[in-house]
Amino acid sequence: MTLVSIDFETANEKRTSPCAVGIVVSDGTQIVDEYYSLINPLTDFRAMNIRIHGITPEHVRYAPTFTDVWPVLSTYLQQGMVIAHNASFDMSVLRNTLDRFGLTYPDLNYLCTVMLAKQVWPQLHNHKLDTLAAFHQIPFEHHHALEDARVAAKLFSKSLNESKQHTIEGLLAMYHIQSGKIFHHGYHAPKKKKIRQYKQIFLT
Numbered sequence: 001m002t003l004v005s006i007d008f009e010t011a012n013e014k015r016t017s018p019c020a021v022g023i024v025v026s027d028g029t030q031i032v033d034e035y036y037s038l039i040n041p042l043t044d045f046r047a048m049n050i051r052i053h054g055i056t057p058e059h060v061r062y063a064p065t066f067t068d069v070w071p072v073l074s075t076y077l078q079q080g081m082v083i084a085h086n087a088s089f090d091m092s093v094l095r096n097t098l099d100r101f102g103l104t105y106p107d108l109n110y111l112c113t114v115m116l117a118k119q120v121w122p123q124l125h126n127h128k129l130d131t132l133a134a135f136h137q138i139p140f141e142h143h144h145a146l147e148d149a150r151v152a153a154k155l156f157s158k159s160l161n162e163s164k165q166h167t168i169e170g171l172l173a174m175y176h177i178q179s180g181k182i183f184h185h186g187y188h189a190p191k192k193k194k195i196r197q198y199k200q201i202f203l204t
Contacts, residue, residue: 001080003026003156004083005026005082006021006084007021011060012041012043023036028166039060039064040064052143054143078108082109082111083110087110087190095187105186108182110179110180136155
């Protein structure tokens with residue numbers, strides 16, 4: 001089993017402005033590899049985003065651009081199931097930034113750990129990353145791309161243990177979740193499968 005957890009931070013509200021990326025590779029029980037890089041987004045920063053992650057234009061002045069780091073990122077993303085907390089955001093950043101620079105989409109399958117956490121720990125009042133980290137006593141620095149990716153990887157491992165599953169396929173089947181997919185200039189989001197209910201008819 002290989003899980004590739006990814007997290008982006010953005011310079012502004014646009015999904016084409018990644019300014020940092022963190023990747024954590026896990027075998028389902030422990031972290032086996034990590035990658036982190038600041039990214040020069042080649043666009044303006046917004047004060048609100050700086051307040052969230054603390055990254056400023058000065059920090060990324062000499063950082064690589066997305067096209068510089070993409071060969072490394074694409075290699076990681078091909079290694080296994082990609083996961084992200086609130087995957088709709090991170091996968092949107094990935095797709096939109098690839099579009100911006102005219103790069104080809106990779107073929108990958110992905111899951112959202114928010115969707116998964118709602119099934120595994122329904123008793124929690126919300127399923128934000130900091131809430132889940134506190135619940136599981138995982139210390140971390142929120143809104144640092146590598147830290148967020150680490151926590152998502154650890155949450156996936158805990159969901160396997162909590163559910164007594166040993167494979168990704170078993171976990172998804174247990175909670176009726178279908179993984180998302182990115183392919184050549186297209187994608188399908190992960191979703192909760194509808195469970196068919198059959199009415200029993202009694203004849204008298």
